[in-house]
Amino acid sequence: MNLKSLANHLGLSQTTVSRALNGYSDVSLATRNRVSEAAKTYGYRPNVNARRLATGRSCVIGIAFPTDMNMFLDPHFIEFLTGLSEKASELDYDIMISSSQSEEVDVYRRFAEKGTVDLVILSNVDLSEERIRLLQDLNMPFIVHGRTATCDSYSYIDIDNYGVFHEPTKMLLEMGHDKIAILNGHPNRVYAIDRLNGWQDALKERGVMPNPDYMRAGAMSEENGYTFAMEILQLENRPTALLCSSVVMAKGAYRACNELGIKIGSEVSIVAHDDNVPLAQASDMNPPLTVTRSPLRDAGREIAIMAMNYLKGTDIKELQCLWHPELIFRKSVGAPPRTDI
C-alpha cells in the first residue's frame, strides 16, 4: 500500500492525503480524520526512503565507533546508548551505528557524503578534538556528549564534572577529613580533568595541598578501582576518604577495603559519582554508597531530544546543557577516624 493507491481508495489526491497525514492545517479536520482512519485500516506507512529523498532529511542519528576502542564494552557508554536509542525511537528517529577499523573521521565523511544520517553523536571526547573540526568542515550537524576546552561553537550535553568532585571534597573537608584521595577516570578525558580540578580547588580553598600520592587515574573498571584502592590504602600515611569516578570503581574499592579489613564509613569514607548503570547500584552496596548522581540513561534520552531540536533549527546556544548532579548522602561516609589516641 503506497500513497497513490491510498489516495485512489479515498478519492483524494496524493497531495491531500500526504498533507493530511502530516497534519497540515490546509486540509479540513473532517478529511484529515477520514484519511488517518483509512491509513490505519489499510496499514499504510510512508516509505521512509522516498520521504528521505523528497525532504532531504533522513531522520537517522549516527554513531561511529572504532573497533579498537571497544566503546561497547564500556557499560557507561551502553547505558547512554540505551537511553538515546529509547528516546530516539519514541521520536521516530533511527540510530545507525558504524564501526570500522579505519579512522573514525572516515566514517563521518562517508556519513556526510552519502547522506545516510542527519546528525552524529560524539562521545569520549578529549581535549584535542580534531573530530569536531572535521565535522564542522563537513557541515555535518553533531552533538557532543561531554565538552572540550572551548565549547561555544557547538551543541553539547554534559554534567558539571568540576562540581562532581568539588562538592563532595568540600563536604568531606567540612566533616574534618583532610586526607582525601581520588580514583579518577581516563586522564586525558575532559571530564576527568574537570574532576581533578574540582578536587584540587576544593582542597586549596581550605588551605590543603593536594597530595600527588593520593591521585590515581585510569579506565573506570572494577579492577582498577580495586588496584588503585589497594595501593593507596596501604600508603604509610593513608587517606581517610576516597573519591571514585564511578560506582563500578567504588565496588573495586569496597573489595579492597574488605580485604584489608578497613571499615567503610568509619575508618574510611567513600564517595563516588553514580551514572546509575544497572550493574552497579550504589544504594544496594554494603554500606550504601554516598554518590553524586546523574543517570547516563537520562543524558542519552535528552540528547535524542536535542538532536531533534537541532534539526528543527533551534539555535545552538539553546542546545547546550549542563546538568548538576545531586549529592546523595549514605552510610559510606562518616567522620574521619580519631588519630589523637
Place this chain on the structure above:
Amino acid sequence: MNLKSLANHLGLSQTTVSRALNGYSDVSLATRNRVSEAAKTYGYRPNVNARRLATGRSCVIGIAFPTDMNMFLDPHFIEFLTGLSEKASELDYDIMISSSQSEEVDVYRRFAEKGTVDLVILSNVDLSEERIRLLQDLNMPFIVHGRTATCDSYSYIDIDNYGVFHEPTKMLLEMGHDKIAILNGHPNRVYAIDRLNGWQDALKERGVMPNPDYMRAGAMSEENGYTFAMEILQLENRPTALLCSSVVMAKGAYRACNELGIKIGSEVSIVAHDDNVPLAQASDMNPPLTVTRSPLRDAGREIAIMAMNYLKGTDIKELQCLWHPELIFRKSVGAPPRTDI
C-alpha cells in the same frame, strides 16, 4: 556533486555514468575508468536515499533489542555485534539498531512496513520462537544467530552446541573422570539445551547416569560461575570435573576453587566454551584453561556475509552454517584425583 552534474562535466549521460560506476559491462573500459577517475576527483558519492528508492533495497541490516533484556550488557552479544558491524561496513552495509520499551515484534513490523532495513538479525532465540513466525508472515528477510527446534525454513549460523559439551565430556570420561558437573547458560535458550543433551548423552554412552546435583544453569556471568561452583564443589560427593558454558563463568569457578583451596588441573579439571571475548582470555588464566573455541566475532562477520548473499538471492539451504568448535587442551585438565588411598 550529484550524478547529473558529474555527467555534465564528463559530457556523458546519467545512465552511462551510473552504469559505469556500478561496473556494468555495457560501458567500455575506457569510459569506465574515465568516469571513476572523475568521480574521485570531484568527490562524488551517490545519494543513498535516492539509490534506495530507485532500487528498493536499503543495504541496512536491522537489530531490535528490547531495553529490558539489556543485550548490550552482555559481552558475548557485544562481541558478536562488533564482528557483524565490522564486516558490514566492509561490504557497504549499514547497521541500524532499534530499541524500544514496546514489543520487539513491533519493531520488526515497523522495519518491514517502512522499508528501513532489508534484513534483520535475530539473537537470543529460545525454543518457542514466535518472532520467526512473525518475520515470515511479514515477508521480512532474517538470519538467526542460533537455532530453534526446527530450523529448515530459515537461514542461520550456529555452532554445534551439542558437541560443545559432548566432546569434552567424552574426553574427560576417557581420562577417568565420571563425576562431571556443568555450569550451563540460561536454561530456556536453545544452545543451553543442546549442550545439556550433549553432556547427558556422553555420560549415558558410557553408562554413567547424569547426576541432577551436578547441573546448574543461568546467565553466563562471572558471578554465577562463582556461585554455582561454590555450591557444587562443596557437595559431599563433589565432582572431579567442571564444564562451563563460557570462559567468563569459568573465571568465577576459578575464583571459587581458589577460595576453597582446590587445585585446578589436579583436584578438579575445568573445561569451558570459549567465545573469545577479549575480557576473558582462556590462555592467560592460571592454569591456562582448556576450551572448545569458536570466536563470536567471527560469527558476526560471517553473518554479515550471509546477509549479503541472502539479499543477492542465494538459496536458504546454502545459508545454514553450523560450525564445529575446536577443542584446545590446556593445563586446567588432568587425570581425576585418586580416591583409593
Place this chain on the structure above:
DNA sequence: TGTCTTTTCCAAAGCGCTTTGGAAACGGTA
C-alpha cells in the same frame, strides 16, 4: 558495397514521497 551482429551509449520512465503555485468552492460583505 550492403547486411548483420556486437559494442557503446542515451532518453525517458519510474521509485514513492513532499511541496509549490494555483484553482475551485464557499461564505461574508457591500
Place this chain on the structure above:
DNA sequence: TACCGTTTCCAAAGCGCTTTGGAAAAGACA
C-alpha cells in the same frame, strides 16, 4: 448581484538515483 478573502483541495514538478528499451556506431562477414 458582484466582489473579495478564506478554506479546501489538487496537478505537476521535483528529490537523485536505476533501469528499460532502444538507437547509433563500430566490426564482421559475404
